[in-house]
Amino acid sequence: MPDHTPPRRRLADDSAEAPAIAASTPLPAASSGNGARPDPPWGASVDHDGLDGDTRDAFGPLDVRSDRRVPEATVARLPIYLRCLVEVADAKVVTISSERLAEMAGVNAAKVRKDLSYLGSYGTRGVGYDVEYLLVQISRVLGLTQDWPVVIVGIGNLGQALANYRGFAARGFRIAALVDADPSKVGESVGGLAVRSLDDLPEIVAGQNVAIGIIATPAGVAQDVADRLVAAGITSVLNFAPTVISVPPGVSIRKVDLSIELQILSFYQQRRESGRPVDDVPAGDLPTAGAPVEASEGLTL
Amino acid sequence: MPDHTPPRRRLADDSAEAPAIAASTPLPAASSGNGARPDPPWGASVDHDGLDGDTRDAFGPLDVRSDRRVPEATVARLPIYLRCLVEVADAKVVTISSERLAEMAGVNAAKVRKDLSYLGSYGTRGVGYDVEYLLVQISRVLGLTQDWPVVIVGIGNLGQALANYRGFAARGFRIAALVDADPSKVGESVGGLAVRSLDDLPEIVAGQNVAIGIIATPAGVAQDVADRLVAAGITSVLNFAPTVISVPPGVSIRKVDLSIELQILSFYQQRRESGRPVDDVPAGDLPTAGAPVEASEGLTL
DNA sequence: TAGATTGTTAATCGATTAACAATC
DNA sequence: TAGATTGTTAATCGATTAACAATC
Secondary structure, eight states, X not given: OOOOOOOOOOSOOXXXXXXXXXXXXXXXXXXXXXXXXXXXXXXXXXXXXXXXSSOOOSOOTTOOOSSOXXXXXXXXXXXXXXXXXXXXXXXXXXXEOHHHHXXXXXSOHHHHHHHHHTTOOOEETTTEEEHHHXXXXXXXXXXXXXXXXXXXXXXXXXXXXXXXXXXXXXXXXXXEEEEESOXXXXXXXXXXXXXXXXXXXXXXXXXXXXXXXXXXXXXXXXXXXXXXXXXXXOOEEEXXXXXXXXXXXXXXXXXXXXXXXXXXXXXHHHHHHTTOOOOSOOOOSSOOOOOOOOOOOOOOO | OOOOXXXXXXXXXXXXXXXXXXXXXXXXXXGGTGGGOOOOOTTSSOOOOSOOSSOOOSOOTTOXXXXXXXXXXXXXXXXXXXXXXXXXXXXXXXXXXXXXXXXXXTSOHHHHHXXXXXXXXXXXXXXXEEHHHXXXXXXXXXXXXXXXXXXXXXXXXXXXXXXXXXXHHHTTEEEEEEEESOTTTTTOEXXXXXXXXXXXXXXXXXXXXXXXXXXXXXXXXXXXXXHHHHHHTOOEEEEOSSSOOOOOTTOEEEEOOHHHHHHHHHHHHHHHHTTOOOOSOOOOSSOOOOOOOOOOOOOOO
């Protein structure tokens, strides 16, 4: 069986610029022993970007760019792989094949290999991927080796639920502050934090170096809140308000829209009920999965 | 200016099989007068599916299938368009151009036209789309002309927030029941509903004809809950638990994963901070939008 | 060596978008 | 008629996936 040797690394390394792996506990993985990651022979083979051939791509074959472009769809799947890896690491599994990882993540094995290949050559042919090592690499690529303070704006039902959500802290997203426009809410304690005024935003963002803002307000004020967040220096926004908001270039935005998800389900449900062909099962953010995952992580959502 | 006449309809109509437009109030739009929709001349031009040519598609040109295939990406955008239309309808605007709708939805105008063309020819050249009419058509396609009872499983922080979320009912998703496995929670009242036992699931689903289930439990029990939902007869699942769950074919599943969204933001944030080229701004479910939407709908999320 | 499994290629598919004829 | 705007085409782009040579 697999005579496991630490995987070689082929791509140019960008860890020089990347933040050092923090001693804090950014990942659940930290508790499952990621200090013991294999120590691969750095620079064993100093070759270029691996793109040799007719691939339609802007990189010339000599362009050793540390910032390999990672497709958007791949970025969105990396957190899933990470979660699966944490799970198998907790079970003390040392190596994992793309096949098994794919099964757990609910995707195609070829997709897993392709996705991971954007990060570098972290597998070993005939063996698989070293779980701990891959886990650390994905964490690094995702920027999870550092702590990200976040601010939540809008402390209604959802804001409070988010403030109490343990899964954020468990993944290195520390809630730095809760903010609300309603004076009657300011000062109230939620999840161990005192709610602060919307006017304190600039001070909070600057003082605690907050880069990520979460909008959990009613739709009507979401754009205004977004503007204030951006003005205060926030450059990543997660929007839960059921409205489209716009941000200037250079600011990232993602949205989570509860009603929209239900409406999408409604579409496919209706098709089924009216006896239509229902070509494909619908459309998760990720496909329907195929694995009997027996999840661990004691999250009390 | 636009001499507005009711838009013609070109595609084969499938309203024969589709549920009748309910008299209930499935949409906020109901309150803005959608009873007054224009009455287009049905069957004016009886033509086929419009797919004539070399498009790689399974439909033969003579195959008048009522169930036009709507691309997944389009389905995911229809709820956004709908929301924008409700907003302009409330402002008593009668027609809207693809350009304006695109601006509001934060997408490309060509995309709006292409998306809407999958539903039929509901616009009028030189004029635009009749707001109320388009609104009704999108609602119908999405299955929002009927009421969808939903059951929420897991009444923790998030489950309670969801139970109190007014946006669901406002869009025709009636919360039929709240369910939890914890006996100490059963009987408790949340958002005006008594929490029921997980064991009551079959009875609830059958008795109230529930098709959609929402999982808001910890990851560890999510798969088991999904299995029970499916066994009880649920065929659409919205999963908030941070784990991949699998369901049999014929059951739809979508997921909302809070931590994953933050991790994706972290990726792009890190790229920016480390002075990388940051080719593209990241990756919302929908793009970054471009419109100063001043939202209405008084949702108290 | 034989078996296993990666990393990459290339085919294919689906989604996006500019452009423009159709037509109000 | 002139201006506006749709609906559709076709080019392009990005994502998926089977297949297989490389190699452990």
